[in-house]
Amino acid sequence: MSSHTRIILVCSGKGGVGKTTLTANLGIALASQGAKTAVLDADFGLRNLDLLLGLENRIVYTAQEVLEESCRLDQALVRHKQESNLSLLPAGNPRMLDWLKPDDMQRIVAMLSEQFAYVLIDCPAGVEDGFKNAVSATKEAIVVTNPEVSAVRDADRVIGLLNTHGVKPVQLVLNRVRPKMIASQDMLSVEDVTDILALPLLGLVLEDEQVIVSTNRGEPLTLNGQSSPAARCYTNIARRIQGEDIPLIDPSKEGSGMRDKFRRLMQTKIF
């Protein structure tokens, strides 16, 4: 399995654009589509992938113990409660930043790729050591960005760095898209972003309040086949990663269909 394992780095440059949320949701979605998936939290300084997956209280060992060889990889991996195809390798304590080297990262990923079909690496924000460690271990990458000038600028910088590290292919996910704001030209359009970044678009994720709810609960949206707008987007991205040909949503038509209007009406709180 190891040679066919797809190792995908989820990165963005800027913080808070949705790397961890995307990693968690993609992990769940890929696993529910039957692929054995591992998610690796490479954000050692500010780890919270375990929180989003609702696995925080089940962590016993971390990547640190695995590297020190004080435990086996199987012991450190936390299997998801409902989605048994998904496992999390938690990040160690923030002190690991002091000694972790690209070699260590490569070792962990090599171990994971023996057991899993997909390894998703949640990259830390920024372009410093944490990023460099994560990049050294990956083959391909997904760059997440928001339709904001600063996020696009940082994504551009990261794409340049990924290119110099020879990471290929690099695909783009545009997160937190608000069709209404794009229509009124208050937000960068999808074309504006792809025009600058010049990357193949893997998917759009619509702005969705449910994301906040799911984060706080520790239950990714893609779990249990939820049908909120963002959940559909995440599921589509996962299926595209698996090689299915699913057309991108058109933000200009989003929310205008009869079904969407009805759904909005149902969600509107009258009292």
Add this chain to the structure above:
Amino acid sequence: MKDHLSTKRSIILPPSREADWRKSLITTINQYEKGPIEIDCQDWLMKCRDLIYLNKIIESAGLAITIIKSSNPETVVSATSLGHQAHLTIKSNSNPTKNPENQSPHLNQQSKLLFHQGTLRAGEHLIAEGDVLLLGDVNPGAKISAGGDVMVWGRLRGTAHAGKSGNTAAKITALELRPLQLRIATCIARGPEEKPQPGLAEQANIEGDGIIIQPAKTTPVIENKLL
């Protein structure tokens, strides 16, 4: 001693990497007898302002410039534009092995064209000593700078600096000129606010005090520079 000096009818400035001509000229200017004199500027890059200053020193010592020689084409251009007789000399003993058959040092410099293919992304900086031709875009946040001209076969949306070592004749050309900032020699300008006309290649160059943007011109580069 005096006889020997009176026969010396030319001033040779020190090579640019050894000493500053402004200082050395002031200390040596009194050795020359009054009258016409020729100046060899060697490889110094002298702009009009420098040449006016040079002329002032020469005249204050009672001398008069007959001809200005230089191995730097830009100095020759500046000198001619000030009305001096100027002559482009072949650079002595620099890279004698390289292109020995090439009679014009100017062509030597011209061949220093840096070609780069690929988009410059935010944070990247492409620096060239001569001219630069980029096949790709310059994204916002990226920089491209050159001693000579900057030519972008793509969209220029970052910062560009042409003539970074002081060449005011340098220009910036792009298929889509929409920069954040433009610099030519020591001139700095913000990019235009409005979008450029699509399908029209534009160039920026110094005119008067500032940088202007106009439709790109197809001036033959080498003839233009040799004058």
